[in-house]
Amino acid sequence: MASENVFVEHCKGINGLDKVILREIRGYSAEVYLFGGQVTSWKNEHREELLFLSSKAIFQPPKAIRGGIPICFPQFGNMDSLEQHGFARNRLWSVDPDPPPCSSHASSRAFIDLILRHSEDGLKIWPHRFEFRLRVALSPAGDLMLTSRIRNTNTDGKSFTFTFAYHTYFSVSDISEVRVEGLETLDYLDNLQNRKRFTEQGDAITFESEVDKIYLSTPTKIAILDHERKRTFELRKDGLPDAVVWNPWDKKAKAMVDFGDEDYKHMLCVEAACVEKPITLKPSEEWKGRQEILAVPSSYCSGHLYPRRVPFTG
Numbered sequence: 284m285a286s287e288n289v290f291v292e293h294c295k296g297i298n299g300l301d302k303v304i305l306r307e308i309r310g311y312s313a314e315v316y317l318f319g320g321q322v323t324s325w326k327n328e329h330r331e332e333l334l335f336l337s338s339k340a341i342f343q344p345p346k347a348i349r350g351g352i353p354i355c356f357p358q359f360g361n362m363d364s365l366e367q368h369g370f371a372r373n374r375l376w377s378v379d380p381d382p383p384p385c386s387s388h389a390s391s392r393a394f395i396d397l398i399l400r401h402s403e404d405g406l407k408i409w410p411h412r413f414e415f416r417l418r419v420a421l422s423p424a425g426d427l428m429l430t431s432r433i434r435n436t437n438t439d440g441k442s443f444t445f446t447f448a449y450h451t452y453f454s455v456s457d458i459s460e461v462r463v464e465g466l467e468t469l470d471y472l473d474n475l476q477n478r479k480r481f482t483e484q485g486d487a488i489t490f491e492s493e494v495d496k497i498y499l500s501t502p503t504k505i506a507i508l509d510h511e512r513k514r515t516f517e518l519r520k521d522g523l524p525d526a527v528v529w530n531p532w533d534k535k536a537k538a539m540v541d542f543g544d545e546d547y548k549h550m551l552c553v554e555a556a557c558v559e560k561p562i563t564l565k566p567s568e569e570w571k572g573r574q575e576i577l578a579v580p581s582s583y584c585s586g587h588l589y590p591r592r593v594p595f596t597g
């Protein structure tokens with residue numbers, strides 16, 4: 284076992300791609316591929332997988348891996364000049380040899396620091412120098428925390444602007460039994476109607492067809508209730524005002540080569556994001572965006588958003 288210690292193991296994954304396995308004493312684990320800086324697995328103490336990874340996911344760079352937590356940077360979606368969702372998910376990251384201290388993960392022993400920088404080829408596509416530091420950590424309670432710190436290292440005095448998302452694929456038992464709480468009555472941009480703006484109705488969100496919505500200025504906490512599994516995912520976010528909700532449903536599922544025809548029944552993307560108001564950084568300025576996800580056993584009770592857990596430390 285090519286391990287550094289019981290909490291962090293460096294090894295080879297699918298197609299020999301480098302990956303890191305994080306483990307916590309009580310049996311939680313997470314897997315991160317250096318390709319894309321992408322989490323592809325998060326398991327609880329019962330070894331149950333909590334994230335969705337497509338049955339047809341392709342592990343062949345530069346193709347993005349379908350599932351887990353792809354990182355959309357420096358562009359969310361396809362509304363600007365770069366490829367869909369930017370290039371961070373299609374690049375090879377490296378282990379950060381000299382990570383700055385990260386206060387918010389003080390209690391965690393199972394963590395890895397990755398780094399992505401501009402490349403000479405990359406400058407031809409996006410003419411900016413940057414450092415993107417990503418810490419992926421498992422808390423002793425099994426919460427999965429991702430902290431991104433992006434710094435503008437341009438030497439020509441130029442600022443740069445970007446949008447961002449943690450494109451998290453949650454594993455669910457049956458999409459038609461899932462409810463999302465925390466986005467009621469909010470405005471959203473509908474990606475299926477050319478980003479036209481609407482206001483969400485007052486109840487928790489349920490699913491019976493394709494959905495692709497960008498909710499604006501959401502609360503910092505959103506809950507995904509999987510009634511059948513009696514499980515609630517809590518998504519807590521910081522520095523990421525928006526949230527994207529996506530399920531391709533049947534037709535789009537069939538159209539995606541790296542997605543099983545029935546896979547849409549067992550996944551839901553709820554993505555902590557910054558889309559509506561892009562972030563601009565001057566040289567040497569740094570932005571921080573953080574998400575923490577928890578999976579808690581929950582007895583379904585509408586309107587009660589946070590079952591039995593401690594408040595978010597932020």
Ligand code: TA6
Nearest residue numbers: 360367368450474495527529554
């Ligand atoms: O986050 C939702 C979304 O932007 C959808 O529009 C859909 O395209 C999805 O991302 C998947 O994008 P991908 O480029 O990974 O196929």
